[in-house]
Amino acid sequence: MTEVSQNYVGGEWVSSETGETFDVQNPADPDETVASYQRSSAVDAAEAVAAAVDASDEWRRTPGPERGRVLRRAGTALADRKDEITEMLVAEEGKARPEAAGEVQRAIDIFHYFAGKAADLGGTVKGASSRDTTLYTREEPVGVAALITPWNYPIAIPAWKLAPALAAGNAVVLKPATLAPGVVLEIAAALDEAGLPAGACNVVTGPGSEVGSEFIRNDGTDAVSFTGSSRVGETVYEQATDAGKRVQTELGGKNPTLVTDSADPAEAAEIVATGAFGTTGQSCTACSRAVVHESVHDEFVEELVARAESIDVGPGLDHEMGPQVSAAELESTLEYVDIAQSEGATLASGGGRPDGDAVADGHFVEPTVFTDVDNDDTLACEEVFGPVIAVIEVDNFDEGLAVANDVEYGLSASVVTDDHTEAKRFVDEAEAGVVKVNEKTTGLELHVPFGGFKRSSSETWREQGDAGLEFYTIEKTVYDNY
The missing domain is CATH 3.40.309.10 (Aldehyde Dehydrogenase; Chain A, domain 2)
Structure with missing residues (x-):
């Protein structure tokens, strides 16, 4: 019997309110069903956002080094299951094993990289005009980040959105692509094992028209990060900006x-x-x-x-x-x-x-x-x-x-x-x-900015490295007249 995976909401594994599921087939053998997942609705998505909002204050107040330790443990948990996750990725998305293994390793490396970065977040001290004033900045999380990710890099792209968002102290709701959602749920399991507070990360599977749209329009989300086609991404950008949210999109290429x-x-x-x-x-x-x-x-x-x-x-x-x-x-x-x-x-x-x-x-x-x-x-x-x-x-x-x-x-x-x-x-x-x-167009380092020009991007915020953290943080300037 095919295993039915559940959503991860509020620190619990839960079924959709619809009672419906969908199957993912092996692209190398379409008669083989790899797994079944929750066909979630806007109601499920709204519950995930509510869980993230409830968890937001606790996670944002967690010291950066402690957040980093959670991310490092999650990366190590993924590394312990690298072979199993690699085979899941091959079965759902179809990549050749070396490519899939490299992608899983990239996700592991991303979590470890941002684990270190979490301890560096804080701000800067500036010279004040008054002798009695301390002038400094604080880097604070944006709030709740909605992440919508594609099937072609089903674990690497979620990782490079999720890890900096969590490192910066944001709570997260994430909708993976329906063609290959299994490896994202493995990330959720690793974060759960690592001790992430309940609700700080929530994963809901299902159609973008239901789950993704609710993430974008829900008043509880403050930022939207989307990777996918230019046609869909431009619609996402319009919806998110109309709702007054911070938004980044990474789209197509030629x-x-x-x-x-x-x-x-x-x-x-x-x-x-x-x-x-x-x-x-x-x-x-x-x-x-x-x-x-x-x-x-x-x-x-x-x-x-x-x-x-x-x-x-x-x-x-x-x-x-x-x-x-x-x-x-x-x-x-x-x-x-x-x-x-x-x-x-x-x-x-x-x-x-x-x-x-x-x-x-x-x-x-x-x-x-x-x-x-x-x-x-x-x-x-x-x-x-x-x-x-x-x-x-x-x-x-x-x-x-x-x-x-x-x-x-x-x-x-x-x-x-x-x-x-x-x-x-x-x-x-x-x-x-x-x-x-003198290099191929593909292949990216994880510690430098990534993003496009023209229709390849919203040209707002870059991903990866320090640029990735910038999207998920907002600066507060403090004048302390002691």
């Missing part, structure tokens, strides 16, 4: 890698392939456009196709690239393949379902390379969210830089070059929140 004439084609192809096909292309920072100088174009394409065709596709526990997360995501990717061909792009590799018994039933797609793509083609403009790369040929560096910037997104961008002047120009002029030189 990330380029510019390959210059000084680049080694084989090295460039490896960088692009890793960025495009890693995590089955289901990353907001995935490389989806290779903008390539004409002098290295043909050799680059040959190397990229060879790399794409060498990738071992199959169930994530024992293959290099796993399935897409759902039938809908697979259908969307294949639709983009059809559109690209109808618009005149050349299919250089992949473009369909792979062959073989291991991939017969799951949501698998071949790593796909298109050439002869124009910069105004659909494939060059819209986020695919699958392992599909569009190769765009350019005549020179200036044209390549212009093409790289000529999209409505600006999340991540990279350049492959042996020319330091070109590298510096790219860093200066690339319209992206993350810019890399």
Whole structure:
């Protein structure tokens, strides 16, 4: 019998008032039900917010070092169950095991990182004009933070929202994506084991239209952090700002890698392939456009196709690239393949379902390379969210830089070059929140800011590192005339 997981509200594991549940299927074998979860309602979400409000004062008054010790114990609890959580992530989201294990480790590292940061929160002392006045600032929690997280990094993204929110002294309500909620409930269990006060963290599963919307509009929440598609995120931003809440959104990307004439084609192809096909292309920072100088174009394409065709596709526990997360995501990717061909792009590799018994039933797609793509083609403009790369040929560096910037997104961008002047120009002029030189577009350090430009972000607050803490804190200035 399939296990039915419960919500975590007010320090207790509880069922939804609806009495309904939903199943999560294994994307590598859709006939296999991994687990069942509560199909919660707005009523459940409101109860979670009330629990967070009730717990808020106790947690905010808890000294920073003590909050840090709770986060450290939670990180250690996750580490003790790393293998089990990794397999759960593979089963629900489909990632290849090494990618899933790396993501779980990232969550562990995030909790340990912010455990240390919690002790540093406090404020600064300033010089006052009066000899009788002490002038200083205090960093205080915003209140109750509502977190709405996606399925593509189902434990890392919740961790990098949740850990700084708790470190800063906020109570939290969290809605995980319905396609892969299990690992978030594992975080809740780790925090419970670590001694987090009841109600300081609450996790409610269910549809965004019910749970997420209630989190956003409920008067008890003070801040909203959302990661997901640009279309949904822009609606979330409007709703949250209309309600007078602090809000951050991290959204889609259409990330380029510019390959210059000084680049080694084989090295460039490896960088692009890793960025495009890693995590089955289901990353907001995935490389989806290779903008390539004409002098290295043909050799680059040959190397990229060879790399794409060498990738071992199959169930994530024992293959290099796993399935897409759902039938809908697979259908969307294949639709983009059809559109690209109808618009005149050349299919250089992949473009369909792979062959073989291991991939017969799951949501698998071949790593796909298109050439002869124009910069105004659909494939060059819209986020695919699958392992599909569009190769765009350019005549020179200036044209390549212009093409790289000529999209409505600006999340991540990279350049492959042996020319330091070109590298510096790219860093200066690339319209992206993350810019890399001779590296793939994917992969983030946890202690530096992350966020995008244009439609990739609300451009309000960054995530991760000290910037992540800033979103969850507010400064109070104190004049103490003793």
